[in-house]
Amino acid sequence: MAKKIVVLGAGTGGTIVSNNLRRHLPDEWEITVIDRDDKHVYQPGLLFVPFGLQKVGSLTRSRKRYILKGVNFVIDEIINIDTAKREVTTRNHTFSYDFLVISTGCRVLPEETDGMEEAWGKDAFTFYYPDAAETLRQKLNEFDGGKLVMDIADVPFKCPVAPIEFVFLADWFLKKKGIRKKSEIELVTPLQGAFTKPKASAVLSEAAREKNVGMRTGFQLNTVNGKEKYIESVQGEKISFDTLVVVPTTFGDSVISDSGIDDGIGYVPTHHNTLQALKHERVYVVGDATNVPTSKAGSVAHYEADVVVFNIMAEIHGVKPEEIFDGHSTCFIVYSKGTSSLIDFNYKIEPLPGKFPAPHLGPFSLLRETKMNWKGKLGFEWLYWNVLLAGRHLGAPPTLVMAGKEVG
């Protein structure tokens, strides 16, 4: 009888897991990965689209091209997951499994905020998916001064540093256009600082102050009024805007909630360290679909994928899954066109200054703005398509390395 592993979602996490499993398991293991379409988007590049620094077309490639031969790639909508029967239903098929990996990511829902739909594409914009990023590019092209507000509607949201990068790049962009002096830029967030971790938050707040970017913290978005051009918080505080950019409310995919395996907002309750689904045997979760308390980021999906592959192989060999994952996350933070910072942290250890990835040598600098980090940010796209998606190893462990960090 065939031994079957089914992977749900062929984005960052699902592609790496599928390819990595194929590299390690013999042919008697059938590996199937399912996604609703054949368009893999390099999402970090979406940040650059509104500023004309990257084009949507160049960020989108065929998923099939990046899935190894020997992995069965199915294009279909997943509509139900039955963990009792160990079965997944799509519009056209039913798949049984011995192990299931859920990597269905998350989605933005502008319609969750009162007034947002009416303002969408006219007064309120986002760069979180390709069409919207292109619409925002056109809007920023026409922008002739005024107040640009970047608002985060709710937590959790994908790529916690992207809104900060957006306001920093907006500062660079408006200077380049020669209209910075007649423009105001404000970051509005439900968090208590620019980022979830206090030390990195302080560094980022200082950078925002130097760039004359305003910041409003603890603002829980309730409504958007496109006609009168203001946003209002749950507490009744109003902030006016000329152009509004938002990270809309973010939930996990509807198939997770429709199948009754979610935490109330579409994420799968997941063991923080083994990455097993808490209530379901032989089910693992990777990337944005988990509810683990670390960033929803591609780097995290990648580190988690390594742990999930290890633990599935351990289970196959009759060994208990290990509590390996530590919440490790690594993110470049663009400061302007030409410079970037970099953070590396986990559940317990905040971003620290130092060098990365080689201790003392780098070439990248942690928690500092450098030109080399910008080169790293740009070079990462090549690495993503050509090395990481294929499930190849760079030799680094998936957990945080303290060597090279400046403690104290």
Ligand SMILES: Cc1cc2nc3c(=O)[nH]c(=O)nc-3n(C[C@H](O)[C@H](O)[C@H](O)COP(=O)(O)OP(=O)(O)OC[C@H]3O[C@@H](n4cnc5c(N)ncnc54)[C@H](O)[C@@H]3O)c2cc1C
């Ligand atoms: C603007 C922006 C900037 C970012 N910048 C960075 C960055 O600099 N660094 C970084 O590390 N991360 C960044 N990220 C985040 C990163 O892209 C994501 O965290 C990462 O892609 C998550 O991988 P995933 O596999 O969990 O989800 P995804 O890659 O989103 O894949 C999920 C897949 O599941 C499929 N799927 C979902 N539901 C179904 C269904 N019912 N049926 C069929 N298919 C389904 C989807 O089609 C999708 O392909 C950024 C994201 C954005 C939007």
